[in-house]
Amino acid sequence: MSRVKTILQQGKVKQAVIDKFRENAADIVGADNISSGEIDLLSTCRDYWPISSIWMLEGAVPALPQLVVWPNTTEEVSRILALANEKKIPVVPYGEGSGALGGAVPLQGGIMLDLKKMNRARKLDELNQLVTVECGMNGALYEEYLNQNGYTGGHFPQSLRCSTVGGWLACRAAGQFSTRYGKIEDIVVSLEAVLSDGTIFSGRSVPRAATGPRADLLMVGSEGVLGVITAADLRIWPLPEKRHFATYTFDNLADGLEAIRKFIRAGTRPAVVRLYDAQETGNHFPELGDKRPGLILLFEGAEPIITAEAGVVDQIVSGQGAVDAGPDFVEHWLETRFNVSAASRLLQKGAVLDTIEVTTNWHNAHSTYQAMQKAILSEEGTMMASGHWSHVYPEGAALYMTVVGFPGENKIGYYKSIWRAAMKACLDEGAAISHHHGIGLHRGAWMEEEHGRGLEVLKKVKAALDPNGIMNPGKLGLEEVQQWEK
Ligand SMILES: Cc1cc2nc3c(=O)[nH]c(=O)nc-3n(C[C@H](O)[C@H](O)[C@H](O)COP(=O)(O)OP(=O)(O)OC[C@H]3O[C@@H](n4cnc5c(N)ncnc54)[C@H](O)[C@@H]3O)c2cc1C
Structure with missing residues (x-):
């Protein structure tokens, strides 16, 4: 005991x-x-x-x-x-x-x-550019295995070294190169899963099929409440021939966002697109030094394609008033992109810190940032509320807010209050409450506002697939959030 x-x-x-x-x-x-x-x-x-x-x-x-x-x-x-x-x-x-x-x-x-222990690559299918991998495989070992065979998985969450393929699928993860390769839900072609009664089932790895809703893909994002994802067929890509780096700064965030919207609309797909507010630009790239929002871009693929893409992007961002800051900042980002040690140091000094990622469309991308930042800063104890956009789509982008506060003794009260403020601002602006961290226990309280009647449908699916309610009880906002309320 x-x-x-x-x-x-x-x-x-x-x-x-x-x-x-x-x-x-x-x-x-x-x-x-x-x-x-x-x-x-x-x-x-x-x-x-x-x-x-x-x-x-x-x-x-x-x-x-x-x-x-x-x-x-x-x-x-x-x-x-x-x-x-x-x-x-x-x-x-x-x-x-x-x-x-x-x-x-x-x-x-x-x-x-x-x-x-379920950490094997079962099959590398080079002809169809697919790998069959078990759910417990560590992210870094997965990428290493692919690299040794001349491929990349194109999926690099910041937690690459401390997360699994199954966890990615269960949480709808996003990697840093997602603008080119997609989120994990774009990378998975089929998966194998087990329901609470022991039923094993899997989908077929055909490119597309008009065969009704896909039972296997229902497990994507299910966070352990519907069953266990045991293996998946994931898309892979040949290691890129070449990379091209670029950094730009802008007078303001709105110009940076508009530049991104335009180059995505033009059909370019840099692998990495990250627009930081002035505060984060200063924190990550102090040498940029001019307190302006910074945009870093990484293109990869066949040389003629990325040369053309980089040219189109350069023309568009220049038209939006961007100043070219050269390639070196992207090198620096690549070297430091998995380092989260500052968070541990702050935690030990008594800080409360968290990251809150949401999904915005283009029409509310900037206003959601402003509203969330204002709401979080208005909570007593907040020292910093900064943001960046990454994971870009034709219809919008993910906004990632970082919060640091020193609330004194009442850390839990403070934590709840910044989340209440941030989620209200996000929902009021019409953004979605999560882009890739998922719901877990904590975000369950906002699932009804996020889904409306759709949450009832999800509850029915849960009741049908797990009638005894044994799978990860209390998560995904499907049951009463009892001891953990907003
Ligand atoms: C420093 C840091 C950086 C991060 N960066 C990113 C990022 O860049 N992008 C991103 O998307 N996320 C990120 N995350 C969040 C996290 O890494 C992801 O959610 C990841 O997908 C979780 O994987 P895991 O294997 O650790 O899952 P766990 O934490 O073990 O589990 C997560 C949930 O999934 C369920 N689950 C796990 N495996 C399975 C399975 N095989 N079948 C069914 N359910 C399962 C669990 O029950 C739980 O509900 C970050 C986290 C940290 C700490």
């Missing part, structure tokens, strides 16, 4: 039921692949939700599971789920716990299904 304090635990399964499950599960995965050791429960009980990091520094966790199970195969996942379903034991799928919204918190105890 753990002595660690839990803050959000909503229940536990009777120990006798867990003991019996453990006995039966040992026949499925082997006794070595099941643990109730405190170190294993603590290492899988939470994700990177900032609130849980604050609690962790104070010696507490949101909730604890009762067992950790490590399946090796899809068949084992199926048998474990069927057993848990029979005994009505909650199951939380677990990748690497890099989720940002408390999605992996085992609110009702039960089992953490840690999928890291």
Whole structure:
């Protein structure tokens, strides 16, 4: 029995039921692949939700599971789920716990299904430019495997080194090169999954088919509440022949946004498009030094194509008043793009910090930034509310706000108040409440405002696929958000 304090635990399964499950599960995965050791429960009980990091520094966790199970195969996942379903034991799928919204918190105890041992590339299909990969494969190892074979997966979330392929699919992740390669939902062609009753099913990897709604793709973005994604067929690309870097600064953000809208409309697709407000430009690229919004661009692919793209983009941004700052800043960004150590240092100094990513159309891109920034800054204790746009589409772009506050003792109250302010501003502007971090536990409170009647449809899907409600209870805003309210 753990002595660690839990803050959000909503229940536990009777120990006798867990003991019996453990006995039966040992026949499925082997006794070595099941643990109730405190170190294993603590290492899988939470994700990177900032609130849980604050609690962790104070010696507490949101909730604890009762067992950790490590399946090796899809068949084992199926048998474990069927057993848990029979005994009505909650199951939380677990990748690497890099989720940002408390999605992996085992609110009702039960089992953490840690999928890291399902980490094989099953097939590299060079003719069709596809790879079949298991859900627990680490992101950096996945890209390394592809690179060794002359390919890239085109998917580089900042958490590449601490997230899994299954976690990407479960959360609708976005990588830094998404403007060219797309989000993970654009990269996945089909997937294999297991439902709560143990049913294994998969889609077919054909380019497109008019065969009704796709059952397998329903699992994309389901955050563990509908079942377990066990493998996927993902698009891959030959390693690019060439890269081209460019940096520009603008008089103001509106000009930068308009320039981006125009070059996307013209048909160019730089892999990386990142427009930072003046504050973030100063933080990331102090040598740019002139307190103006900065835009960094990375083009990659066949040389004649990217040379032409870069030319078109240069012409358009120049017409929007951009000043060319050369390629070096992109080199610097590439070198530092996975470094988040400043966040840990601030946390230890007593700061509350978080990132809030939303999706804007072009008509509300700038106004949503202004409204969210104003709303967050108006909360007492806020030191910084800055923003950038990345992940660009013909119809809009993702806005990513970074918040740092020093609220003193009432950190949780402050955290809730900045989120309330930010989500209200976002919804009032007509933006979507998340672009790629997903919903988890924390954002569930705004799902009804986001989806309207559509949330009822999602609840019906959940009830049909998981009638006993064992899959990751309390997430995605499908149930009452009890102990964690707005
Ligand atoms: C420093 C940092 C930077 C980040 N940068 C980005 C970024 O650039 N882009 C981005 O999109 N996100 C980013 N994130 C968020 C996070 O990395 C992603 O959400 C990632 O997809 C989660 O993967 P994971 O394997 O760690 O999943 P986990 O955190 O383990 O799980 C996340 C959720 O998915 C469910 N889940 C996990 N695996 C499966 C599965 N196989 N089947 C069904 N459900 C499953 C879990 O139950 C949970 O609800 C960042 C996070 C951090 C901490």
